[in-house]
Amino acid sequence: MNFKHLYYFWVTAKSGGVMRAGEQLHTTPQTLSGQIHLLEDWLGRKLFKKSGRSLELTEHGRLALGYADQIFTLGNELETAVRQAHGGTQVLEFRVGVADSVNKSVAYRLLEPALSLATPVRMVCSEGKFPDLLSQLALNRLDLVIADAPMSRRINVRAFNHALGRSSMSFLCTPALAAQLQGVFPACLNGAPLLIQGTQASVRPQLEAWLTRHNIAPRIVGEFDDGALMTAFGREGRGVFIVPRVMEQETMDQCAVQCVGRSEELVEEFYAVSVERRISHPCVLAITDAARGQLFG
Numbered sequence: 001m002n003f004k005h006l007y008y009f010w011v012t013a014k015s016g017g018v019m020r021a022g023e024q025l026h027t028t029p030q031t032l033s034g035q036i037h038l039l040e041d042w043l044g045r046k047l048f049k050k051s052g053r054s055l056e057l058t059e060h061g062r063l064a065l066g067y068a069d070q071i072f073t074l075g076n077e078l079e080t081a082v083r084q085a086h087g088g089t090q091v092l093e094f095r096v097g098v099a100d101s102v103n104k105s106v107a108y109r110l111l112e113p114a115l116s117l118a119t120p121v122r123m124v125c126s127e128g129k130f131p132d133l134l135s136q137l138a139l140n141r142l143d144l145v146i147a148d149a150p151m152s153r154r155i156n157v158r159a160f161n162h163a164l165g166r167s168s169m170s171f172l173c174t175p176a177l178a179a180q181l182q183g184v185f186p187a188c189l190n191g192a193p194l195l196i197q198g199t200q201a202s203v204r205p206q207l208e209a210w211l212t213r214h215n216i217a218p219r220i221v222g223e224f225d226d227g228a229l230m231t232a233f234g235r236e237g238r239g240v241f242i243v244p245r246v247m248e249q250e251t252m253d254q255c256a257v258q259c260v261g262r263s264e265e266l267v268e269e270f271y272a273v274s275v276e277r278r279i280s281h282p283c284v285l286a287i288t289d290a291a292r293g294q295l296f297g
Contacts, residue, residue, distance in 0.1 A: 003071075005039035008032055009047060010068040017055055070141075077124075092117070094283040095124045097133035099147040101201040103227040105247045106270065106295075110146055110164065113290035114283035121283060129200070134159065137275060144284050145273040149202040162272040162279065162288055165296020167244035169203065169266040172257045174237040181240075185261025186214050193239035194218035198225035203268045207242070210265055231255065244268050246295060270296075 012021040018029040018036075025032065040047050047061035057065060077093070094114055098107045115121055126133070126142070133145045138157045150161040171185070181188040189211075197204050211218065221239045224230035234241030235255040243251050248259060272288055279285050 001042065002038070005035050005042070006064075006068055007072065008035045009039055009064065010072060012036060012048075012055070013057060013061065013065050013068075091120045091122050092282065093122050093124065094144075094281075095126075095142045096283075097126045097128060097136060097142045097145045099130040099133060099145065099149075099200075100127050100225050101130070101198065101227075102146055102148050102270070103244055103247060103268075105228075105250060106167075106244055107146055109247075109295055110270065110272075110287055110291055113286040117282055117286055119282065123283075131155065134273065137273065140275070143274065143281055144287070147271050147273060148268055150269075150271050151273050159273050159275050160277045162274065162284075164270040164272055164288060164291035165246075166267050166269045167246045167296065168262060168264045169242050169268060170245045170248040170259050171240050171242055171261045171263075172248070172251060172255075172259055173234060173240040174257050177237050177240065178258055178260050181260060186216055186263070188260065189218045189240065190216050192218050193221045195222045195224065195230050195234055195239040195241040196220060197227065197230070197242070198223050200225060203242070203266055206266050210263065242266075 008021070008025065011024055012018055012032060015021045015024060018032045022029045022032050036047065043060070043064070045060040046058050047064055048055045049058050050056075096111065096114075098104075098111075111123065111125070114123060126136070130145070130147050130149070133142065133147075134151060134155060134157045136142045137145050137159055145159075146164075150163075151157065151159055171189070173181075177193070181192055183190075196207060218240075222230065222233055224233075227243075230241050231243070231251065233239065235257060240260060245262060248262075252258060270291070272284060272291075274281070274284055276284070279288060
């Protein structure tokens with residue numbers, strides 16, 4: 001395989017088209033297209049298809065992009081490792097995956113202790129669906145996965161759940177929206193605009209059951225896999241939104257919102273999943289100790 005052709009394909013796929021890729025690579029779109037066609041001829045498959053004036057990846061293109069990501073990421077890691085070895089500085093690489101259903105502020109608070117070790121750490125952080133991250137863990141491409149649910153026994157991956165802690169949930173909104181709510185919590189949510197977590201979040205089925213149990217029918221105006229995006233909408237007054245109570249004060253300070261109520265019935269749990277039954281990786285030890293002793297302690 002000509003890796004120059006693969007690199008041109010990779011940059012084109014990442015940048016969204018041959019025009020932008022050509023600007024990054026300082027080459028003409030015609031030259032770039034020709035190099036990609038040579039790669040397609042070598043593979044015997046089309047990697048792009050036209051969609052109007054833009055290009056879209058084919059099924060084979062998406063497959064090739066996944067491998068190209070790994071190849072060029074490893075290339076960057078190789079260069080970094082060799083340069084560090086030449087300089088004599090020992091750096092501990094820590095590869096961690098964060099399930100996209102995990103609140104990003106909580107994820108930061110969980111991971112931050114890994115960067116406070118005496119040994120310099122290079123953290124490589126990925127985000128994705130929990131099952132996909134577990135597959136990466138099984139292939140030793142990740143040292144740890146942070147999730148809001150334990151790994152199911154039905155998943156055929158040799159890994160172990162390490163409970164980090166749990167938090168009840170707080171309901172927040174802007175002062176202007178809070179002034180419009182009628183009654184006391186949780187009845188004040190009846191008919192109110194509500195922003196909720198996506199279906200993959202562990203707290204979602206709890207929330208649906210809780211609303212039914214309390215006979216509350218809010219107006220669901222948004223569902224979000226990304227908690228940070230949900231918070232952004234909440235900060236702008238688009239609805240009441242829900243965060244783990246451990247992040248309540250921080251969220252109120254940063255977003256100028258207030259708490260309209262809390263529920264001990266709604267609980268979000270956080271787990272570290274690793275291939276180690278007994279944790280030995282320094283970064284994972286720092287994360288678990290800080291979570292159990294400080295964040296959720």
